[in-house]
Amino acid sequence: MKIFKSSYIFAVAFAIYSQTTYSQENKILNWMYVGSYTEDEGFVDGKAEGIYTLQQNIQNGKLTLGSTVAKLKNPSFVRASTDGKYLLSVSELNDKEAESGFVLSYKINKDHSLTKINQLSTHGFAPCHIEIDKTGKFAFVSNYMGGVVMMYEIEENGNLIEKQKIELENPKESHAHSVNITANNKHAYIADLGNDKIWIYNLDAQKGTFSKNAQEFAEVANGAGPRHLSFSKDGKFAYVMNELNSSISTFQVLESGGLQLLQNISSLPSGFINNNSGAEIHLHPTKDFLYSSNRGANNIAVFRINIENGELSLIAHTSTEGKTPRNFNISPDGNFLYAANQDSGSISSFKIDLETGMLNSLGEVLEAKTPVCLEFVE
Template sequence: MLFISFNFYSQNTYVFVGSYNWNKSKKGIYVFRLDTITGTLKKITTVKNILNPSYLTVSPNGNYIYACTDTKTPNAGNVSSFEFKPQHKTLTFINSQKSGGENPVYLSVHKNGKWLVNANYTEGSVSVYPIASDGKISPITQKISYSEGSINKERQDRSHVHSSVFTPDHDYVFLPDLGADKIRCYQFDSLQKEPLQEASYSFTPAVLGSGPRHFTFHPNGKFAYCIEELTGTVSAYKYVNGKLDNIQRIAAHSDEFTDGFNSGDIHISPDGRFLYASNRGEENNIAIFSIENNGTLKTVGYQPILGRTPRIFAIDSHGKFVIVANQSTGNLVVFKRDSVTGLLNKSGKEMKVKNASCVQIKEYP
């Protein structure tokens, strides 16, 4: 029985990859099946006729894929919906809505599957959409824009919201703002037409010039972590009811790198024991940290990602594999994760995806 169950898991885990295709006639989204015994990826289907699907997220039930589209396109920006049918191996376009700002970069879905929250980078705003039962995205019902910048005049001329992340209970949404050096926060009331409500702590200040980018919560819900793009650092926070209290700030880069930081993504293993953070620029690696009982981090090591510009990476729900999307080299690399040491080792065969920008993993029943 154990062998049958494991083999079933190995054949029903799918990987969704977005890219900067720059041309609607070229493939934009790729779907692979991950063999969780061998670590091998097998291409299932692709989608064309969409432009620059730079970020993807999967609905809680796995039936729908939502994408930031028309990213990095002047005076444009959309969020788009697709239906995924694993039994038929199809990914079908449903509809699009305006993103409410140029350069949408991050999407999150509420746990009830009825709300979509989008972060617009260039303009510096957040937009919220109702989602119908058939996965169709309705027009924006709420949009909030920001203007203030920070001390790095080249990168922080104004607000640049870089992600939208629900708390584990989905009662709050956090918005790391690279441009303003703030982690913004709203209560989320899913019963309201405009669900973003003012929170008691509307933002947590980050170190000036750090550039908060992506954000993640520990599985126990007691700690949160933010990757800071411009300083190559991770800030650790104690979390309680919408409030963040900083407990540590640690370098995500090795000592041999002293400037030109360009950190990207951040995730925690499902067992809550290790945190991983990607570094782009000259480093091109994933920093590995162990997580102490008090939420602080301890550096374990650095894993070269066998490519350049690891914009997004993902960990499967069993914590067995880490898949990295390398944008500049256009390759997906699968690493097998050691659950005891947290270290990574290449597994399976690399897959080519030109300008790969995002990867998400979902296990299906």
């Protein structure tokens, strides 16, 4: 009887210790999923096997490379569900590789491995971006080829079902690159690189419908090529990263959902004359700083936001210590920025100065195969 009691007490104590240790580990670690290229597509020589994981030490910012958790072709963009239970991924395929591109849903397991739930056609080719609305019920996938954006419903078990097909004008020239939804969940903007337009839509999350706004679109400069978009914290301004002319367009967001152009500013260093294409854009989660990446100049541009009129002023450019920073992300606490250098197969780490917005290299460049998307999962 005494032996039984001793064993029982030991088991309970060990369980409490294990739970406490696990809890403490969770407090110092963040998890990231890395989307990648796995195939030689001409513009990129993919070396990865699919989606893999990273661990971030939130105290010192250091990264640890994890394992491949899903093997599939060209998961070039991944997005976690709002509740952190599921991970959505595109499979970026062209018309020579399959009948369409695909979107996949995965369950995120406790150990951060992934279990595939289902896979659906994107009814276009080269799907390159996923957006999830603020209710977490709907996902939008942009196809770079074909002029199609797909709306899917995310069921409670993570299963995806087709909801609506949005066909853009001039489909042969259209290159839908992203969908971005306002904080009030009422309006959405489709960045169409091929048509140099931001298509404006209304979202009714209760009915699950997507319809054109009274202002059907906003234009950027001819040949600018709008790619990705980020909103100011108060939702009054939208910042569009233009891929082809490496500029950022600032728009005022009207109550109706319409957009009014306020400013265009270069994302490049003064005097830079070599080839470049703009890529990612992110607002700092707590401060009035905006960051954008340049592929060619291979740097991150740092801007300060004037909170009164939304306009940007350049602070600095920081080398990403690698080639072709297609994507970057900022840690949830706002202390660190990580850049995915696609063509040098590396991820570089920076400490963010919260007073100035400046990026300070941690002196750590992690080898990682063809990384093109970094997604934190809390």
